[in-house]
Amino acid sequence: MTRLFSSGVFREMARKGQSPLFARLLGLTDIADRCTADATVGQAFDAAFGVLKTAGRRDEYVYRAALTHKVLMGTHSLNTACMLTEFRAGACKADLAILNGTATVYEIKSERDSLARLANQVANYKHVFAKVYVIASESHVAGVLDTVPDDVGVMMLSSRYQISTVREAEDRPDRICPATVFESLRSSEAVTILRSxxxxxxxxxxxxxxxxxxxxxxxxxxxxxxVAMVKTLKRTRDLAPLSDFVNRLPSSLHAAALSIQVRRADHNRIVEAVSTPLDAAMAWA
Structure with missing residues (x-):
């Protein structure tokens, strides 16, 4: 079920308007039995996500979806904020960052993750982002608090799929390293920042x-x-043009649509794929 939300499935739907990988993976689960006889592919995705978001089964995608819905599209909006995923920050890649008035990074530590690399990841993130949060499962919160400095925020994704803030992050743009920021940018973005x-x-x-x-x-x-980085990346990585596309997809795929790059010309293929009756989609395999 975890692999249903992979970039492989999403991009296959973008290229072909169907995904044989989706059909093969779904056949290995009981999701079809959980759906009604007239269910669509989109409803199957939602059913699978409903199982995955149960505490104990959650992977990084579930946490990314929670941040997408409850922070990016809840506290903010696609018109006022942008989201970065797998964004280079020093020697690490940030799971997810949201840029609004400031740049906030979220390191995900799901039930499946270890905290072994956390201290190093946080140290790297401080060189690029003003605010650093770790979002973790209930079982990891105590370990996270023992591992990270007091200026790092800690959030928890509860067993009921609710995000709560255990400790607020300090907003410290003064501690970033401009040279490290540069290494995270496209060349054109770097030039725009300097000129601004x-x-x-x-x-x-x-x-x-x-x-x-x-x-x-x-x-x-x-x-x-x-300040210049936030203003520039909000423009160059703007997600507002994806609003209509996202609204045409099941909620379980919103995080995928905002983080997996596909051509705009392929959006309709994905929408058609998720609208396909599930019975017909099983023949994709």
């Missing part, structure tokens, strides 16, 4: 461009870089 701060960007050969841009970032004020 009034920094002249010299015209140099491509072989020298990376070193020159990094050098320029390295001497900037951390808080100013953070």
């Amino acid at each position: 701060m009034g920094v002249a960007v010299p015209d140099v050969p491509n072989t020298q461009r990376h070193a020159v841009l990094r050098g320029l970032f390295d001497v900037q004020d951390p808080a100013a870089v953070h």
